[in-house]
Amino acid sequence: MNFAVLQFPGSNCDQDCVHVLKNVLGQSAKLVWHKDTSLGEVDAVLVPGGFSYGDYLRTGSIARFSPVMQAVQQFAANGGHVLGICNGFQILCEAGLLPGALVRNRSLQFRCEQVYLKTVTKNSPFTNQVADGKLMRVPIAHGEGCYFADEETLAKMNANGQVLWQYCDVNGNLTDDANPNGSLQNIAGVCNEAKNVAGLMPHPERASEAILGGDDGKAIFESLIHALQNKGAAKAA
Amino acid sequence: MKAKIIITPKKAVLDPQGQTVERALAHMGYQGVGKVHVGKYLEIEVEGDKATLEKQLDEACHKFLSNPVIEDYKLEIVD
Amino acid sequence: MKAKIIITPKKAVLDPQGQTVERALAHMGYQGVGKVHVGKYLEIEVEGDKATLEKQLDEACHKFLSNPVIEDYKLEIVD
Amino acid sequence: MSDPAITPELVKKHNLTPEEFARAVDILGREPNYTELGIFSVMWSEHCSYKNTRPVLKGFPTKSPKILVGAGEENAGVIDIGDGLAIAFKIESHNHPSAVEPFQGAATGVGGIIRDIFTMGARPVCALNSLRFGELKSAEVRHLFSGVVEGIAHYGNCFGIPTVGGEVYFDDCYAGNPLVNAFCLGVLRHEQIARGAAKGIGNPVFYVGPATGRDGLAGAAFASQDLTDESSEQQRGAVQVGDPFMEKLVMEAVLELLATDAVTGIQDMGAAGLTCSTCETAARAGTGIEIELDKVPQRAPGMSSYEIMLSESQERMLVIVKKGREAEVQRIFDKWDLPWSEVGAVTDTGRMVVRHHGVVVADIPASKLTDDAPLYHRESKEPAYLQVVRAFTIDQIPTLSNPTENLKSLLSWPSIASKNWVYRQYDHMVRDGSVVCPGSDAAVVRIKGDSLPMLPADSTKNNDAVPEKFIAMSVDCNATYVYLDPYEGGKIAVAEAARNLACSGATPLGSTDNLNFGNPHNPELFYQLKESVRGVAEGCTVFNAPVTGGNVSLYNQNPQGAVDPTPTVAMVGLIEKAEHITTQWFKDEGDAIILLGDLVDAGDQLQGLGGSAYLKVVHGMKTGTPPKCDLQKEKQVHEAILALIYSGDVKSAHDCSEGGLAVAVAESCISGYPARNTPRLIGASLDLSAFDKARLDAILFGEAQGRIVLSVAQVNAVKVVERAKLLGVSATIIGSVGGTDLTIKAGGQDLKWALSEMHDGWWNSIARAMK
Ligand SMILES: Nc1ncnc2c1ncn2[C@@H]1O[C@H](COP(=O)(O)OP(=O)(O)O)[C@@H](O)[C@H]1O
Numbered sequence A: 001m002n003f004a005v006l007q008f009p010g011s012n013c014d015q016d017c018v019h020v021l022k023n024v025l026g027q028s029a030k031l032v033w034h035k036d037t038s039l040g041e042v043d044a045v046l047v048p049g050g051f052s053y054g055d056y057l058r059t060g061s062i063a064r065f066s067p068v069m070q071a072v073q074q075f076a077a078n079g080g081h082v083l084g085i086c087n088g089f090q091i092l093c094e095a096g097l098l099p100g101a102l103v104r105n106r107s108l109q110f111r112c113e114q115v116y117l118k119t120v121t122k123n124s125p126f127t128n129q130v131a132d133g134k135l136m137r138v139p140i141a142h143g144e145g146c147y148f149a150d151e152e153t154l155a156k157m158n159a160n161g162q163v164l165w166q167y168c169d170v171n172g173n174l175t176d177d178a179n180p181n182g183s184l185q186n187i188a189g190v191c192n193e194a195k196n197v198a199g200l201m202p203h204p205e206r207a208s209e210a211i212l213g214g215d216d217g218k219a220i221f222e223s224l225i226h227a228l229q230n231k232g233a234a235k236a237a
Numbered sequence B, C: 001m002k003a004k005i006i007i008t009p010k011k012a013v014l015d016p017q018g019q020t021v022e023r024a025l026a027h028m029g030y031q032g033v034g035k036v037h038v039g040k041y042l043e044i045e046v047e048g049d050k051a052t053l054e055k056q057l058d059e060a061c062h063k064f065l066s067n068p069v070i071e072d073y074k075l076e077i078v079d
Numbered sequence D: 001m002s003d004p005a006i007t008p009e010l011v012k013k014h015n016l017t018p019e020e021f022a023r024a025v026d027i028l029g030r031e032p033n034y035t036e037l038g039i040f041s042v043m044w045s046e047h048c049s050y051k052n053t054r055p056v057l058k059g060f061p062t063k064s065p066k067i068l069v070g071a072g073e074e075n076a077g078v079i080d081i082g083d084g085l086a087i088a089f090k091i092e093s094h095n096h097p098s099a100v101e102p103f104q105g106a107a108t109g110v111g112g113i114i115r116d117i118f119t120m121g122a123r124p125v126c127a128l129n130s131l132r133f134g135e136l137k138s139a140e141v142r143h144l145f146s147g148v149v150e151g152i153a154h155y156g157n158c159f160g161i162p163t164v165g166g167e168v169y170f171d172d173c174y175a176g177n178p179l180v181n182a183f184c185l186g187v188l189r190h191e192q193i194a195r196g197a198a199k200g201i202g203n204p205v206f207y208v209g210p211a212t213g214r215d216g217l218a219g220a221a222f223a224s225q226d227l228t229d230e231s232s233e234q235q236r237g238a239v240q241v242g243d244p245f246m247e248k249l250v251m252e253a254v255l256e257l258l259a260t261d262a263v264t265g266i267q268d269m270g271a272a273g274l275t276c277s278t279c280e281t282a283a284r285a286g287t288g289i290e291i292e293l294d295k296v297p298q299r300a301p302g303m304s305s306y307e308i309m310l311s312e313s314q315e316r317m318l319v320i321v322k323k324g325r326e327a328e329v330q331r332i333f334d335k336w337d338l339p340w341s342e343v344g345a346v347t348d349t350g351r352m353v354v355r356h357h358g359v360v361v362a363d364i365p366a367s368k369l370t371d372d373a374p375l376y377h378r379e380s381k382e383p384a385y386l387q388v389v390r391a392f393t394i395d396q397i398p399t400l401s402n403p404t405e406n407l408k409s410l411l412s413w414p415s416i417a418s419k420n421w422v423y424r425q426y427d428h429m430v431r432d433g434s435v436v437c438p439g440s441d442a443a444v445v446r447i448k449g450d451s452l453p454m455l456p457a458d459s460t461k462n463n464d465a466v467p468e469k470f471i472a473m474s475v476d477c478n479a480t481y482v483y484l485d486p487y488e489g490g491k492i493a494v495a496e497a498a499r500n501l502a503c504s505g506a507t508p509l510g511s512t513d514n515l516n517f518g519n520p521h522n523p524e525l526f527y528q529l530k531e532s533v534r535g536v537a538e539g540c541t542v543f544n545a546p547v548t549g550g551n552v553s554l555y556n557q558n559p560q561g562a563v564d565p566t567p568t569v570a571m572v573g574l575i576e577k578a579e580h581i582t583t584q585w586f587k588d589e590g591d592a593i594i595l596l597g598d599l600v601d602a603g604d605q606l607q608g609l610g611g612s613a614y615l616k617v618v619h620g621m622k623t624g625t626p627p628k629c630d631l632q633k634e635k636q637v638h639e640a641i642l643a644l645i646y647s648g649d650v651k652s653a654h655d656c657s658e659g660g661l662a663v664a665v666a667e668s669c670i671s672g673y674p675a676r677n678t679p680r681l682i683g684a685s686l687d688l689s690a691f692d693k694a695r696l697d698a699i700l701f702g703e704a705q706g707r708i709v710l711s712v713a714q715v716n717a718v719k720v721v722e723r724a725k726l727l728g729v730s731a732t733i734i735g736s737v738g739g740t741d742l743t744i745k746a747g748g749q750d751l752k753w754a755l756s757e758m759h760d761g762w763w764n765s766i767a768r769a770m771k
C-alpha cells in the first residue's frame, strides 16, 4: 500500500511512522510537506505525532489550516483512510474530522510511559486485526491527551461504535488509575461516524518492534493494511 | 487599536489548572478565595475599521483562536 | 466578587507563542493585524473586604501566580 | 544615547582586571570603546576563555585512533563508530540561568547543547541531563526542581529528541546553586563533519534564526561570577526564552543546507552570541570577518551595537556560504520559513570588524580575542576540612540497630529513589531508537538510517543500507566522594560511568565532562578542581574513554558557600550486538545471583562506609574517607562482565553504587517496569553469612567500588563464577531470584523486606515530596 505521512513544521514522529511502515511492514510510504496542496496517489494518510507549529496556542490548532490539510479533508470526504497519532489525533479533532477535543493532562504534566489499551470494537479499519480480548501495551508521550466531548456526542459515539481504544489496567479494567491523562471514559482513541478516520494518543509506531520492548502496536497498522487490501479487492471485483 | 481576547474553558471541561491554583491559594492561607478558572489572554495590535475588524476577529476567534468544543471567548476592541 | 488577573509576557522577553499566532493570522489572510501577545487569564471567585483582597491577591500574583522574572500582571476586582 | 566613558569602574563591572584591560589596550594600540570593552569582557570570561582552567584541562587524555574531531577543536568532539559512521556528543551547564529562572534556564540549556551538536553536521538523536538541587523539604528547592525538569521536558519534547537518561542528586550544598548539565548526542557520516571556520575570502556570512533581542545580555560574563542577590536582580528582564519549535526548524534547515555543499563554515550563537561566533570562526580559519549590524534582524527598536553584539537570543546560527551559492541557501531558509539575513563577509585582514549605522564600532584582531586570552595558574591549597574528614573512624557510629528500616530509608531517600517523577515528564522514546529507557544502569539507543543527516539528493549513498548500531551512555558523579577526597572522587565518577556502560554490555568510546565548582580564586576550591580533574583524567585514560570536550562552570557559590565539587562525567560506549544489551532487573525465578568484586575492601578501614549514603541518611553525617578506587581492578571487573555478557549467560547486571549491595539487589528486584502502575516485582534471597570479617552495616550498605550484581540461570552459575575467576575477578554466588520478598541472611540475622513495601518508598518518594 502507499501511505502518505504528513510533515508539518514541528512534526517529530514523521520519520518513525515512515520507518515502521517501510522497514517493519514492507509498505511504501512517503513524506508529504505541509505546503503541498495534493497528496498524490495514496491509499491512506498518516498524521504523525510531534509539536506542529510548536503546539502554540492549542495543540493542532494551526496545522489544521495548512494547505495539505485541505487535501486531507477532501481525501477523507471521499472515503479515504486517515489515521492520526498523538499530535495527529489532536490535529484531526481540531479540523473537525474527528469528534471531541484533547485538553491538558489532569496531572498538568507531560507523561511518557507504557500503557495498556483495550480495543473496544474490532469492527473498524483500524482494529480488525487485533486479536480477540488482546490488551495492547503501547507507549504514550503527551501533555495534552485528556479526551473531551460533550455528553450528547459521547452517547452518539458509543452507540455508533466510534470509541476504538480505552486505557485499562493489566487485567483490562477501565480504572481511574489506568487513565494517564483524565480522558472521559478512559478514551485513548476514536473514529468518525463513517469509520474511515481515526485518531489515538498512544504511539503504535513506537510499539512495533520487539527490540523496542514489544510489537503490540503493529496490529493497528496491520488492520489498516488489511482494510485497504479488502477495499482494493472490492474495487477490482 | 488593540483587540483583547479572553478564552476560558467551558464549564463542563476539566480545568486542572484552575483546581491547582485554587488548592495552592487555600494552602498558602489566602482567605475568601473560591473557584478559580484559568484561561488564555490574547492581545492583538490591530488597525483599520473597527466594525470590519470586529467581524474578522470574531471569525478568527471562532475558527482558530478558540476551540468551541472546549472553550468560550470574549472579544473586545479598544483604542 | 471576582478577581480577574491578566498575565502577559514582559515586552523585552521573547514570546514565541505570540509570534507563531501572528504568523498564522497573517497566513490566513487577516488584514490589519499587528503584533500578538499571548498570556494567561485567571478568574477567581472571591469574598470579603475588597481592599484586603486586593492586597492579598496582589501578593499572590507577585509571589506565585505570575513569574515576575518574565511576566507582568494586571489585577482587577469587580463586583 | 551615547556610549558611556571607559572608566576603571566600568572595566571592573565588566569583570576585567586592570591587567586584562591593559592587555586589551595593548592589542588594540588604543583604548577600547564601549562595544569593544563588552566584546573583550565576554570573550575573556571564564565561560568562553577557560582562563583559569586551561592549564588543568591539559591533563585530560584527548587522543585515540577513533577520534575524528578532538577536544577544543570545534563545538563538540566526533568519534568513529565504524562503517563510516560517527557520533558527536557533549555536555554543557546552564547553572546560573537556571538559578534565576529554572524553567527557561534549563530549557535554553537543552537548546544550547542541541545546537552544538547539529553545528557539527550531526543529527541530534538523544539527550541526557545531570541535575543537582538542595533538599526537597524547602519550597524554594521544589520550585527550582520542578521548574528545571519542566523546562528540560518542554524543550526536548517539543524539539523531538528523546531524553533517555540522567541523574539527580539532592544535597544542601546546592540549595541556592542548582546544577543543570545537559548532554546531547548526534550521529553523522564521516564526510558530513561540518567546521566552524570562516574560510574563503569574500564569502558571504549569513545569519539565520529569530531576531536578536536584549536577551541574556552578557550571559557568559554572568556565568563567571558568584551568585548574589544583586546579580539575580540584574539578570531580570534579560532572561532568555527558548523556542524549541524554532530550533527544530533551524536544525532541519541547517542539515538540509549542509547536504548541498554550499557551506564552508557554520557556528551556533551560544554564549556571547554574535561576538563569539564571528571572532571564533575567523580565528579558526586565520581570516578576518566584517559584519554590519544594521542587517542583523532585531526584535526591539533602538538596540545599540553593544547590545546586539552581546545578546544571547536563542536559536540563532552563523553560516559562511560559498560565494555564488547564496540563492540555494535562501531557498532552504525560505522553505523552512526562517528569518535570515546576509550580514557580512569573510576578509583577509585577520580582524573582526563591526559596523553599525555606517560607523565602525569594533575593530579587533580576531585571533587575539580567542588565542591570546589571559591564562592563570591559580594557587591551590589542600582544604583544612580534609583533616577532619580523614580522622573519622568507623567506631564513631553505633553498629546497626534496625537494618530493615535502614534499607527502606535508603531506598526512599530522594538521591537513591527512582527518578520516574522526572523522566516520565520527558519523551524518552521519540525517534524509535530507545532500546533501554531510563531506569536501568545505562541508556541504550539504536542508530539506524533515519538517525543520520540527509545526503545530497544525487549521492549514490542514498540507497545504501545503514547498519544498525547500539550506543550506550551514562552520566555520573558522586560529589560527596569528590568533596571528601577530590582525587579518588574524580576517579570514581569515571569508574561509575564506565561500570554502568559495562553492565549494559558496552565498551567505552569516549567521554565528556562538566566541571561544576566554586570560585577558582579560593585556593582550597581550586585544589578540589585540580585534584578531581587529575582523578577524572586518570580514569578516562584507564578505561580508554578519552575526553572529547566538555564544559567548565565555576563560581557556583553564594554567600552560604560553594557547592560540593562536581565533575560530572558522561561516558558513551558501543554495544557490538543487539543480544549483548543487558538491563539491571532480575528476569526469572530460580536464577542464581552472583556478586562480581569483593564484598568488602579489605584495605579500607571504613569498610566502604566513608562518605556513604548510609552515613548520610541513617547517621546524618557527611564525612569519612570515601572508598578507594583501584582503576586496574575496576577495569578487570568491567572486562569480566563484558566477557560474561558476550558468552550469553548474563540475564541481568547492575552495578553497586550509593547504598551498596543491599540497595543494588533491592533495585534489581523492583526496577522492572513494563507499564504504568504495573511494576514487575521479583524477590530474592541472599545468604551473606559467610562474610564475617565486616560489620553488618558495612556488608549491607558499604560502597566498596568495582562491584556488580548479576543474575544467571542456575545451571550456569558455577561456570560463570569460574570464568570470572579466570579473568582475575572475585565472584561469589550470593543467592537466588524468586518469591515475593527480599531476604538476606547476614551477621547472624535473618532480614526480610516485602517487595511491595520497598517498591512503594523507592518509586513514590520524590512524587510525594513534590505534592
Ligand atoms: N534527570 C534524569 N533524566 C532522565 N533519567 C534519569 C534522570 N535521573 C535518573 N535517571 C534514570 O534513572 C536511572 C537511575 O539513575 P541513577 O540512580 O543515577 O543510576 P546509577 O546509580 O546506576 O547511575 C537511570 O536509568 C537514569 O538514567
Ligand SMILES: [Mg+2]
Binding pocket: D440, D441, D500, D654, D655, D657
Ligand atoms: Mg548504576
